[in-house]
Amino acid sequence: xxxxxxxxxxxxxxxxxxxxxxxxxxxxxxxxxxxxxxxxxxxxxxxxxxxxxxxxxxxxxxxxxxxxxxxxxxxxxxxxxxxxxxxxxxxxxxxxxxxxxxxxxxxxxxxxxxxxxxxxxxxxxxxxxxxxxxxxxxxxxxxxxxxxxxxxxxxxxxxxxxxxxxxxxxxxxxxxxxxxxxxxxxxxxxxxxxxxxxxxxxxxxxxxxxxxxxxxxxxxxxxxxxxxxxxxxxxxxxxxxxxxxxxxxxxxxxxxxxxxxxxxxxxxxxxxxxxxxxxxxxxxxxxxxxxxxxxxxxxxxxxxxxxxxxxxxxxxxxxxxxxxxxxxxxxxxxxxxxxxxxxxxxxxxxxxxxxxxxxxxxxxxxxxxxxxxxxxx
Amino acid sequence: xxxxxxxxxxxxxxxxxxxxxxxxxxxxxxxxxxxxxxxxxxxxxxxxxxxxxxxxxxxxxxxxxxxxxxxxxxxxxxxxxxxxxxxxxxxxxxxxxxxxxxxxxxxxxxxxxxxxxxxxxxxxxxxxxxxxxxxxxxxxxxxxxxxxxxxxxxxxxxxxxxxxxxxxxxxxxxxxxxxxxxxxxxxxxxxxxxxxxxxxxxxxxxxxxxxxxxxxxxxxxxxxxxxxxxxxxxxxxxxxxxxxxxxxxxxxxxxxxxxxxxxxxxxxxxxxxxxxxxxxxxxxxxxxxxxxxxxxxxxxxxxxxxxxxxxxxxxxxxxxxxxxxxxxxxxxxxxxxxxxxxxxxxxxxxxxxxxxxxxxxxxxxxxxxxxxxxxxxxx
Numbered sequence: 001x002x003x004x005x006x007x008x009x010x011x012x013x014x015x016x017x018x019x020x021x022x023x024x025x026x027x028x029x030x031x032x033x034x035x036x037x038x039x040x041x042x043x044x045x046x047x048x049x050x051x052x053x054x055x056x057x058x059x060x061x062x063x064x065x066x067x068x069x070x071x072x073x074x075x076x077x078x079x080x081x082x083x084x085x086x087x088x089x090x091x092x093x094x095x096x097x098x099x100x101x102x103x104x105x106x107x108x109x110x111x112x113x114x115x116x117x118x119x120x121x122x123x124x125x126x127x128x129x130x131x132x133x134x135x136x137x138x139x140x141x142x143x144x145x146x147x148x149x150x151x152x153x154x155x156x157x158x159x160x161x162x163x164x165x166x167x168x169x170x171x172x173x174x175x176x177x178x179x180x181x182x183x184x185x186x187x188x189x190x191x192x193x194x195x196x197x198x199x200x201x202x203x204x205x206x207x208x209x210x211x212x213x214x215x216x217x218x219x220x221x222x223x224x225x226x227x228x229x230x231x232x233x234x235x236x237x238x239x240x241x242x243x244x245x246x247x248x249x250x251x252x253x254x255x256x257x258x259x260x261x262x263x264x265x266x267x268x269x270x271x272x273x274x275x276x277x278x279x280x281x282x283x284x285x286x287x288x289x290x291x292x293x294x295x296x297x298x299x300x301x302x303x304x305x306x307x308x309x310x311x312x313x314x315x316x317x318x319x320x321x322x323x324x325x326x327x328x329x330x331x332x333x334x335x336x337x338x339x340x341x342x343x344x345x346x347x348x349x350x351x352x353x354x355x356x357x358x359x360x361x362x363x364x365x366x367x368x369x370x371x372x373x374x375x376x377x
Numbered sequence: 378x379x380x381x382x383x384x385x386x387x388x389x390x391x392x393x394x395x396x397x398x399x400x401x402x403x404x405x406x407x408x409x410x411x412x413x414x415x416x417x418x419x420x421x422x423x424x425x426x427x428x429x430x431x432x433x434x435x436x437x438x439x440x441x442x443x444x445x446x447x448x449x450x451x452x453x454x455x456x457x458x459x460x461x462x463x464x465x466x467x468x469x470x471x472x473x474x475x476x477x478x479x480x481x482x483x484x485x486x487x488x489x490x491x492x493x494x495x496x497x498x499x500x501x502x503x504x505x506x507x508x509x510x511x512x513x514x515x516x517x518x519x520x521x522x523x524x525x526x527x528x529x530x531x532x533x534x535x536x537x538x539x540x541x542x543x544x545x546x547x548x549x550x551x552x553x554x555x556x557x558x559x560x561x562x563x564x565x566x567x568x569x570x571x572x573x574x575x576x577x578x579x580x581x582x583x584x585x586x587x588x589x590x591x592x593x594x595x596x597x598x599x600x601x602x603x604x605x606x607x608x609x610x611x612x613x614x615x616x617x618x619x620x621x622x623x624x625x626x627x628x629x630x631x632x633x634x635x636x637x638x639x640x641x642x643x644x645x646x647x648x649x650x651x652x653x654x655x656x657x658x659x660x661x662x663x664x665x666x667x668x669x670x671x672x673x674x675x676x677x678x679x680x681x682x683x684x685x686x687x688x689x690x691x692x693x694x695x696x697x698x699x700x701x702x703x704x705x706x707x708x709x710x711x712x713x714x715x716x717x718x719x720x721x722x723x724x725x726x727x728x729x730x731x732x733x734x735x736x737x738x739x740x741x742x743x744x745x746x747x748x749x750x751x752x753x754x755x756x
Contacts, residue, residue, distance in 0.1 A: 253755075269743070272750035280698050284670035291385055302382055304663045362656070369655035373378045373635050373662060376650045 003066060010071040013044065023076030024247075026333060026343045027197060027350060032112055032156040034079050039109040047083045047109045055093055055101065056109045063293035066237065073243040080152060080201070084108035084115035087296060088161045090141040090231050091178065095219035104180070109276075116157035116183075118148035118205060121227075125150075126363050128163075129172045129225060133207060135164035135179055137214065137221075140164075142179060144187075144210040150357075154190050154203035157183050167222050176224040180216040187211070196349035237289065239358045240305020242282045247312035248351070249278055251342045252320045258337050261323060269321055281305065300371035303364040310354035310361065317348040378635050381666070386673070391453050392466035398433065399460035408723050412465050420544035422468040433498025435475045439614075440482065440754035444494035451614075451679040455672060457620035462625020463639040465731050467582055469505065470544030475618050479611035480561055484600035489563055493548075504563070506550040507587045508608055509538035515740050517552070517608040519555075519557065524560060524590065533562065533592045541738070543573055543585025551589065552604045554620075559604035568592045576583045580730035586751060594723035616629065616739050617675055620699035623735050624668050625698075627706040630728035631661050632712040641715075652712060661709045664702040668743025690752045697745035701738035707732045 017040050029036060041047045048065060049068045051057020060068060089108055093099055107113040124131040133146025144164060154160070160181050167175030181188070187210035190199035219227050252271070261267040285305060291298050321328045326345040328334075333341030355361040369375045384390075388396065415422065430436060438454050440446020463469060478497055481489055481504075496502035510521050522535025533553050540549070563573065570592040575583045598724045601607045601672065635658055636650035648654055675691035682688065707729035711718035714725050735740070749755075 139643045269746065270748060273753065275753075275755050276694065276697060276746060276749060279694065280667045280671050281676040284667055287385060287670045288671065290387075294387070296384070299379075299384060299664070300740060301379075301385070304659075304666060307659075308663055308667065365656045365659045366652070368659045368662065369652075371379075372381065373655070373658055374639075375635065375655050376647050377660065 001061075003067060007071055007281055009065060010068055013074065014072060014075045014077065014330060018075060019078060022079075023158075024251075024340060025076075025078055026341065026346060027199060027202075029079045029112070030156055030182050030201070030305055031056050031080060033152070035111065035178075037079070038082070042111065044108050045262075047082075048084070051093065051105075055089075055105050056063055057089075061292065061295070062237070066241075066289050066292065069090050069241070070243075071237060072243075077141075078247070081114045082108075082112065082115075083152070083161075084118045087117060088115050088180075091218055091227060093228055095178075097215075099215070100180075100218065110345070112154055113158045114153075115204075116154045116160050116205075118151055118160045118162040118181075120150040121147055122149055126360055127297070129176065129256060131163055131165060133164050134161065134168070135162075135166050135212065137166070140214055141211040142217070144179065144181070144207045144212055146207050146256070148205045148207075149193070151200060151203045151205050152201055154183070155192060156160050158177075159183060160205065161218070163224055166224075169206070170222075173225040175222055176228075177221050178218040178224040178227060179212050180210045180218060180250070181207075181210060185210055193218070196352065197276045197346040205352045236302050237292065237305065239308075240281075240285065240302065240309050242278055242285055242309060244309045244354065245274075245278045245281070245316050248313060248320060248347050249274060252316055252323065253348065254338065254340075255290065255320065255334065255342055255344070256323050259323060259351070267323070273368060274312065274316050274319065277315070281309050281312065284308075300367050303359070303367050304356060307364050307368075310351075313354055314348075317351040320344045321348045372375060378632060378662075382669075388456075389448075389589040390455075392456050395453050395619070395649055395681040396456035396460065397576055398733065399457045400463075403464035407506065409465060409727060412467065412581075412727065414563060415467050417577060419575070419583070421542060421582045422466075423546075424545075426466075426468055427503075428500050430468060430470060431498070433469055434498070437494075437498025437519035438474055438501055439473075439477070440494055440498055442477055444482075444490060445498040445681055446478075446494070450739075451617060451676040454672065455618070455624075457662075457674050458618050458716045459628070460558045460622035461624035462622035462731075463629035464536070465727055469503070469545075470505070471615055471622070472505040472541045472619050473503050475615045476506040477550055479614055480506055480607055481563065483602055483607045483610055486563075486597070488597065488598050489600060495522070497642070502547050503542075503549045504550060505540055505542050506552075506608075506611070507540045507585075508550075508552045508612075509537060509539045509545075510535070512538070513744070515612075515744060516699040517605045517612065518560045519554040519604070522551065522553045524555050524562065524594075525553070527593070527601055530593050530595045531562065531592060533564070535589055535591045537587040537589075538584070538587040538701075540587050542583075543582060543587060544575060550600060551587070552608060555602070557602060560602050561600040561604040561607055562594050563600055564589070564592060564594055564724070566593065570742075572689060578726070578734060580734045589668050592755070595677045606685075609689070610636050612739060613685075613688050614679065616692040616696040616745075617672075617679055619735050619739055620668075620672055620675070620695040623699040623703040623732060624665070624672050625666065626728050626732050626735070627703040628665050629723060630707050630710045630732075631658070633666055633725060633728075634658065634661075634713040638713055648715075652657070666701045668699045671698050686752060690749060693740075693752065696740060697742045697749060700745070703732035712741065 048057035049060045049065050135142040135144045162179045166177040187208045189206040191204045193202045194200045223284040321344040328344040333343045434447045437446035438449045524531040524533045551564045553560050572588045574586040641648050675695040678691035682750040717723045
C-alpha cells in the first residue's frame with residue numbers, strides 16, 4: 001500500500017464531505033445524529049473498513065484500518081463506533097449462517113439497521129462471564145429474561161446483539177450464547193442512564209419474557225464466550241490510540257493560549273510533560289502498529305497502550321479544568337478565539353470511564369502481570 | 378517475563394549480531410563482581426576490558442572506515458550500549474567513542490583526525506570531552522575557560538567540571554572562549570599547567586575536574602573554531618547513546634526484580650502473586666516499553682537526518698523519558714526487593730545509582746522537556 005497516497009485519498013474525501021459543524025465536537029456524536037455521513041460513507045463503499053471485500057467492506061489490513069481512523073481523527077471526526085460494523089459484522093462473517101450474512105450485513109452497511117451491544121449487566125461488569133440474562137429454548141424461540149446495562153445508544157437502535165446464558169449448570173464461560181433481537185419486540189424496556197455530563201448515551205435494557213426466534217442465534221449454542229473473545233482484532237490497538245489524549249490536549253493548548261498561559265513557565269512545564277506522555281505513546285503505538293503492518297498479531301502487551309493513554313487523558317483533562325478556573329465551573333462551553341468552544345468539566349467527566357471501559361485499567365494491569373511479566377496468581 | 382522484543386521488533390542481522398556479541402561479552406560477570414570491585418578504584422574501569430572492547434570495534438563503532446571505524450548506524454549501536462547499561466559497565470565507551478571521537482570527527486582539523494582517530498579506535502589512545510563549567514548548565518558556549526592567542530599558539534586558562542573518565546585520558550577535548558566564539562582544542566594530558574582532581578561518584582565512578590593554568594597549545598591542536606556547533610552535535614548524539622544505556626539499566630533492573638518477586642515467599646506465597654506488587658511491576662514495565670519505543674524512534678531520526686533541530690528534538694525526547702523512567706523504575710525495584718533492596722550487598726541498588734548518574738548527565742528530564750517544548754514550538 002502506498003501509505004502516503006492512501007492517506008491523501010482519505011483526507012481529501014473527508015475534507016470534501018464531512019460537515020464542519022460536526023468537527024471536534026465536545027462529546028462524541030451518535031450514529032443517528034450523523035446519519036448523513038454514514039450514508040455518504042456507504043455510497044463511497046467505506047462503511048466497513050475492516051470487513052472483507054466480498055461482504056461489502058474495504059478489505060483493509062489492521063494497519064490500514066489504523067491509518068484510515070487516524071485520518072478521520074485528525075480532521076476532528078469523533079463519532080461513536082458503529083457496533084454493527086466493528087463487532088457484529090465480524091461475528092456474522094465468521095460464525096453466521098449464509099442466511100444471516102445475506103440478511104443482516106447489507107443493512108449494517110446501509111445503516112438501515114442500527115445495532116447496539118448487550119454485554120454488561122449490573123452483576124457482570126469486569127466479571128462479564130458471570131452474566132445472568134437467561135435464554136431458554138422453547139419450540140421455535142428463545143425466552144429471554146434479564147437485564148443489560150451500559151448499552152450505548154440503545155434508544156437509537158433497531159436491533160441488539162446479546163450475550164445470554166443458555167446453560168446454568170456448567171462453568172460460567174461454557175454456558176453463554178449469542179442472540180440477535182429486535183429492539184421493537186414486546187418485552188424490551190429501555191431506560192437511559194444519565195451520566196456526569198448530563199447526557200444519556202448509555203442505557204439499561206430490560207428483557208421480560210422476550211421471544212427471540214431460534215434462527216437468531218449466531219454460531220453454536222453455548223459457544224458464545226469463545227466467539228466473543230476471538231473477535232478482538234484491530235480494535236484492540238485502537239482502544240489505546242494516541243488521539244484519546246491528544247484530542248483534549250489540543251483543546252488544552254487552545255484554551256491555555258487564549259488565557260496567556262504559555263508565558264507561565266509552571267504551566268509550560270506541566271503542558272510539555274503531558275505532551276511528551278502523548279508523543280511517547282505515539283512512538284509506542286506506531287511501533288506496535290508495525291507488528292500489524294507486517295501481518296503479525298499483537299499479544300496481551302497491547303493492553304499497556306490503553307492503560308497509559310487513558311490515564312494520560314485524565315491528567316490532561318484535569319489540567320484543562322484547572323486552566324479554565326472558575327469558568328470551568330459554568331455548565332456551558334467557554335468560547336475560544338477560533339470560534340469553537342470547550343467545556344472543560346464535561347471533558348473531565350467523560351474521561352473518567354476511559355479507565356473503566358474495555359476492561360478496567362486494574363484488570364489490564366492484572367492481564368499484563370500474568371501474561372507478559374508471567375507473575376504467579 | 379516474555380521477550381517482547383522478539384515479537385514486536387524486527388532486528389536486522391547486524392543489530393542482532395551486535396546485541397548478541399555485546400550480551401555475550403558481559404555474560405561472564407552476571408553477579409557484577411567486577412563492577413563492585415572496580416568501585417572507588419582509579420581509573421574507574423578495567424584496562425583489559427577496554428582492550429577487549431577495542432578489539433571488538435566498539436571504540437571506533439561510530440567512526441568511518443577510513444579511520445579504522447565500524448561506521449555503525451545509531452539504530453545498531455544502541456544495542457551495544459543497551460547491553461553496557463544492563464551490565465552496569467563502567468568503561469568510558471561513550472566518552473571516548475561518542476563524545477571524544479565525535480568532537481574530533483566533526484571538527485575541521487584533518488591532521489588530528491588522521492593522527493588520532495585510528496589510535497582511538499584501536500584502544501591505544503583515549504580522550505574525553507571537557508566542556509562543562511557549571512552544574513546543571515547545558516550551555517555549549519565556553520564562558521570561564523578562556524583561550525588567548527599568543528602568536529601561533531593559544532594559552533588556555535580555566536576550569537572544567539564533571540569530566541567523565543578523566544583518569545586514563547591521554548588528551549582532553551577542551552572548549553574555550555576565544556575572541557571569535559567558542560573553540561575546541563585537543564589538549565594533551567601532559568601539557569604543562571594541567572591539573573586533574575577527581576571526585577568520587579555515588580555509583581563508584583569518578584568525575585574529573587580539569588584545571589588549566591596558562592596551558593599552551595599550538596594552533597595545529599585546534600579542532601574547530603565553531604566549538605558550540607560541534608559540541609551541540611556530539612552532545613545530542615551522546616544523549617541518545619546515554620539513553621540506550623539508561624534503557625539497559627532499567628530493563629535489567631526490572632527483569633531481576635520480577636524474578637525476585639516470583640521466588641520470594643511470604644505468607645506462604647510468592648510475593649509476586651500480590652496484586653499491589655504486580656501493578657507496581659506492570660507500571661515499571663510500561664515505562665520500559667515507552668522508553669524503548671522512543672529510543673528506537675530517536676535512533677531512526679539520527680540515522681535519517683543530520684538536521685540539528687530534528688536531532689535535538691529526538692535527543693531531548695529520548696533523554697527526558699529514559700532519564701525519568703530509569704530513576705522511577707530502579708526506585709520501584711528497590712521497593713519490590715523490600716529490606717534487602719536497601720543493602721549494598723543486594724545488586725539492585727547499583728542500578729539505581731547508575732541510573733542516577735546517567736539521568737543527571739547531559740541534562741535531565743526537566744531540562745529536556747523544556748527544550749523539547751521550545752523546539753517543537755509546542756510550549
